[in-house]
Amino acid sequence: MSDMLRSYIDGSWRTPGGTGTLLADATTGDEVARWSTEPVDAAAALEHARRVGAPALRELTFHQRAAALKSLAKHLSAHTDEFSELSTSTGATRRDSAVDVDGGIGVLFVYAAKGTRELPDAHYHVDGDEEQLGKGGTFVAQHGRTPLRGAAVQINAYNFPVWGMLEKLAPAFLAGVPSLVKPAARTAYLTELVFRRIIESGLVPEGSVQLLAGGVGDLLDRLNEQDTVAFTGSAPTAQRLRTHENLVRGSVRFNAEADSLNYAVLGPEATPGSPEFDLFVTQLVTEMTVKAGQKCTAIRRALVPSALLADVTAAVREELSTVTVGDPRQESVRMGPLVSLGQREEVLRSLKGLCEAGTPIFGDPERFEVTGADAERGAFLPPVLLRCEDPDRREPHEIEAFGPVSTLLPYDGTAERAAAYAARGAGSLVGSVVSNDEDFVREMVLATAPWHGRLHILDRDDAEESTGHGSPMPQLVHGRPGRAGGGEELGGVRSVLHYTQRTAIQGSPAKVRLFSGGS
Ligand code: NAP
Numbered sequence: 001m002s003d004m005l006r007s008y009i010d011g012s013w014r015t016p017g018g019t020g021t022l023l024a025d026a027t028t029g030d031e032v033a034r035w036s037t038e039p040v041d042a043a044a045a046l047e048h049a050r051r052v053g054a055p056a057l058r059e060l061t062f063h064q065r066a067a068a069l070k071s072l073a074k075h076l077s078a079h080t081d082e083f084s085e086l087s088t089s090t091g092a093t094r095r096d097s098a099v100d101v102d103g104g105i106g107v108l109f110v111y112a113a114k115g116t117r118e119l120p121d122a123h124y125h126v127d128g129d130e131e132q133l134g135k136g137g138t139f140v141a142q143h144g145r146t147p148l149r150g151a152a153v154q155i156n157a158y159n160f161p162v163w164g165m166l167e168k169l170a171p172a173f174l175a176g177v178p179s180l181v182k183p184a185a186r187t188a189y190l191t192e193l194v195f196r197r198i199i200e201s202g203l204v205p206e207g208s209v210q211l212l213a214g215g216v217g218d219l220l221d222r223l224n225e226q227d228t229v230a231f232t233g234s235a236p237t238a239q240r241l242r243t244h245e246n247l248v249r250g251s252v253r254f255n256a257e258a259d260s261l262n263y264a265v266l267g268p269e270a271t272p273g274s275p276e277f278d279l280f281v282t283q284l285v286t287e288m289t290v291k292a293g294q295k296c297t298a299i300r301r302a303l304v305p306s307a308l309l310a311d312v313t314a315a316v317r318e319e320l321s322t323v324t325v326g327d328p329r330q331e332s333v334r335m336g337p338l339v340s341l342g343q344r345e346e347v348l349r350s351l352k353g354l355c356e357a358g359t360p361i362f363g364d365p366e367r368f369e370v371t372g373a374d375a376e377r378g379a380f381l382p383p384v385l386l387r388c389e390d391p392d393r394r395e396p397h398e399i400e401a402f403g404p405v406s407t408l409l410p411y412d413g414t415a416e417r418a419a420a421y422a423a424r425g426a427g428s429l430v431g432s433v434v435s436n437d438e439d440f441v442r443e444m445v446l447a448t449a450p451w452h453g454r455l456h457i458l459d460r461d462d463a464e465e466s467t468g469h470g471s472p473m474p475q476l477v478h479g480r481p482g483r484a485g486g487g488e489e490l491g492g493v494r495s496v497l498h499y500t501q502r503t504a505i506q507g508s509p510a511k512v513r514l515f516s517g518g519s
Contacts, residue, residue: 004034005192008199008211009041010048016040016214023189026091026337027327029377033189039217045180045210046222049151053178053207058147060205061122065174066115068203073108075201076194080105083162083194090161090187091336091379093328096291099471104163104194110474111170111496118493119174126516127502130509140509142516145500147176150226152499153219155241157232157257158184158339159294159402161191167474167490168230169209175499177228180219182212184233186339220244228253228499230489232296235259238485255498256485257478259400260296261425264469265303265444267435268413272311275460280434281315283458284406287470288383289323289335293404294343297430297470301396303418306410313387313408317362320383326371327378333371337379338403344379347403351384357395358388358407397424415440419447427482430454432469453480453488 004020006013016036023033057065076083080101087097119125127143134140152172156164161183169179183191195211198204212219220241223229229252231241238256241247247254264284270276280302287299304312328336338344348365363384370380383404388396391409411417422431422444431452433444436459445455454476456469472478477491489495505512 002031002033004036005188005213007040007213008195009045011206014041021185023186024340025089026339027088027329027373027378032089035185035188035213037215039215040212040219042212042217042219042222045212046151046219048207049178049180049210050149053205053210054149054151054176056205057173057176057178057208058123060176062115062119062125062174063121065176066112066119069108069115069170069173070112072198072201072203073105073112075203076105076108076197079197083190086190086193087162088328088336090190091292091328091339093333093336096328096336099290100160100162103471104160104166107163107167107474108170111174114475114492115174115496119496122517123176124515125497125500130512130516133506138508139506140512141504141506142512143502143504144515145497145502147500148226148228150177150224150228151180152177153180153182153223153227153229155182155216155229155231155233156184156191157296158186159291159296161187162194164232165191165194167472170474171490171495172499173204173208175496177499178208178210180210180212182216186343188213221246223247223250223252225250225252228255230255232257235483235485253498255479255487255489257296257429257487257489258483258485260429260484261300261397261400262297262428262430262469263301263303263422263425264299264432264434265418265422266305266308266312267433267437267440268305268307269437269440270435271308272315274436275463276434276436276458277308277311277315279458279463281312281319283432283434283469284316285319285323285383286468288320288385288404288406290470292335292338292381293383294338294402295470297472299406299432299469300400301421301425302406302408303411303421304408305413307413309387309408309410313361316385316408320362320385323383324371325368325380325382327373330372335383335404337373338381339379341379343403344381347381347401347405350399350401351405353399354386354395354401354405354407357390357393358386361385361387361408391421397421397426415443415447419444422448423451425451425483427451427480427484427486429472429479429484430456430469432456432458434458436460451481453477453484
């Protein structure tokens with residue numbers, strides 16, 4: 001039997017009792033680790049975070065915390081091979097691991113740099129300018145931000161076991177708030193490995209990071225107004241947690257990153273042979289296949305001018321036909337399995353719903369080739385492209401098949417119509433406008449921005465350097481409206497400040513400047 005995953009609480013590793021449940025390799029079905037659903041000792045974790053981790057972090061200035069993050073990033077970089085190797089058990093190819101592992105470590109580097117460049121070498125942050133409130137100038141005010149005194153509870157989704165942990169931990173750490181990391185069960189073995197390397201490094205103050213590998217027990221009941229919860233996962237879980245009685249009662253800050261039916265639109269001018277036509281096709285195939293489509297930012301709805309639908313269909317099918325599905329350990333394989341057989345079932349269920357409105361035009365989950373692996377034991381699916389002739393149907397705008405699945409939707413070639421369909425996603429993480437027509441781009445961006453946390457304009461001029469539709473960048477906002485969870489993570493220093501309290505300090509100039517440092 002493999003090892004039971006352990007929690008790191010109150011300065012020591014704790015092995016839960018019982019035999020736990022099996023976590024299987026996505027490709028072979030072999031046992032990788034065991035996971036206990038026994039509740040962790042939430043009381044001890046919180047106490048340790050508040051009494052030990054928080055004061056230790058607050059003793060450091062922003063710059064000192066940034067320096068610790070940089071050292072940690074360097075330390076973890078030396079272990080990327082080990083992380084990537086274990087990452088294959090989640091179904092990740094080398095390309096997928098790079099997104100999760102290197103991407104996660106990259107977030108640490110960015111926050112380290114931003115902390116040094118954009119935050120002061122101080123314990124609090126001055127926010128805006130001093131306001132003169134009296135005619136005589138003896139009474140002024142200044143906003144300032146101080147770190148919250150509680151714990152940052154971080155509940156992560158299964159699809160980014162490394163990036164998910166690090167992108168939440170970095171801003172909280174930089175703000176001076178200790179993290180309680182709750183990984184998703186299915187891929188928690190990879191989170192635990194990275195976490196172990198963090199603790200072994202000795203680079204972070206005791207109590208500043210703890211790992212909760214198991215059921216959360218009464219954790220949420222114990223939170224108070226100084227704690228925060230950052231959640232990533234499905235919309236139903238987000239809804240359940242955000243309405244938790246104790247969180248509502250204590251106005252505990254709750255940030256959710258949830259489902260998202262992201263759109264990409266092809267401009268009406270982008271006929272076959274234009275760079276934008278090719279970019280649209282390649283981007284769609286990339287988004288369908290990276291991490292086998294298990295990305296909250298993947299393109300689920302591809303809006304195509306009706307006049308170009310046949311051409312786009314043919315080009316996407318041609319490119320999808322080159323995708324090899326199979327064991328991610330094999331060089332020739334471009335797309336690995338989903339994380340588990342259970343997740344495959346879930347995608348097939350969603351696919352059935354999508355097929356009420358659309359027709360699969362590429363990929364048959366019953367008949368496809370698997371390279372180098374047993375198709376029965378691994379959670380394999382082919383990329384599945386659907387075409388929905390009636391874009392007014394509800395299904396493509398509401399059903400998220402969290403796998404290698406996208407739907408082509410025709411529109412009449414006007415930005416007005418395309419934007420109306422984009423908004424039917426009821427709030428998404430990201431949208432892509434692939435066009436070289438400035439009027440179309442302007443109209444699409446202005447019309448769809450209120451529904452999106454990020455918009456990506458792709459054309460011949462930026463394609464070479466574009467970081468892509470599906471990559472949340474630590475410098476940029478990730479998250480936002482409606483169905484996408486209503487939250488906001490990342491975004492550079494913005495997300496550090498989420499872990500602080502803004503307070504208006506009023507008084508005489510001399511007293512107020514004790515904090516703002518002005519003269
Ligand atoms: P999930 O089933 O909602 O689980 C997410 C996390 O919540 C897991 O750690 C899970 O723990 C935990 N959880 C479940 N019930 C809980 C409860 N009652 N109390 C405390 N924690 C609880 O989601 P998932 O299947 O892991 O992830 C897939 C979904 O996440 C997709 O819908 C995708 O769109 C979304 N996602 C969104 C983003 C984003 O940034 N917006 C990023 C990635 C994924 P266990 O694993 O132990 O059950």
